[in-house]
Amino acid sequence: MPIRPENLHRYPLNWPQISRRIRFERAGGRCECTGQCGLDHPGGRCPARHGEPHPDTGSEVGLTTAHLNHTPEDVRENNLLAACQLCHLRIDHGHHRVTRSITLAARAAAAGQLGLLSETDLVRTEPPTPPRPHSERTYAAVLLQLPLPDLDQEAS
Structure with a gap:
């Protein structure tokens, strides 16, 4: 990266x-x-x-x-x-979420907008990476299994 x-x-x-x-x-x-x-x-x-x-x-x-x-x-x-x-x-998912929140809060403060969060709320803590069950069927494999229309039949 x-x-x-x-x-x-x-x-x-x-x-x-x-x-x-x-x-x-x-x-x-x-x-x-x-x-x-x-x-x-x-x-x-x-x-x-x-x-x-x-x-x-x-x-x-x-x-x-x-x-x-x-x-x-x-x-x-x-x-x-x-x-x-x-x-x-x-x-890095949790790290990116927290960094984005802090960046947006800092931009809002710099623009004169009052923040809803206190300074202590803006301390970086890492939330866990969300689990996603692994499947043998990938997105591409699912797409390949979609039924395709029969163009000859639709033309008649």
Whole structure:
């Protein structure tokens, strides 16, 4: 996932090398998620591989490096996880919700709007990632099973 310019200073200078080592040397180019995203992966580990179509979404996988505690300065091995886009976004889901709430409240305050939340309400706490049961039937598979109209019959 791209790093926002305002957050670049939070990453170590050797972040590209650290991220590459996690994604390709340690993980072997495969997503390391074993359920941190809330999904129940078949075989226990997400099967998504870098550069290949994602088994659930069909889009090309771009392996990323996720910070499990959402702190870019913390590059300890046990805090980093090679993750496909789907798993990374799900891992960060709660963090993104909270960040968006804080950003919107700050924008409203800057515009002179009185906030309904006190400063203590705006302290970041991470809600859990919502669970989603894994199904062998992906969205694409469901679409492929939809009955198609018989065009010859409709024309008559």
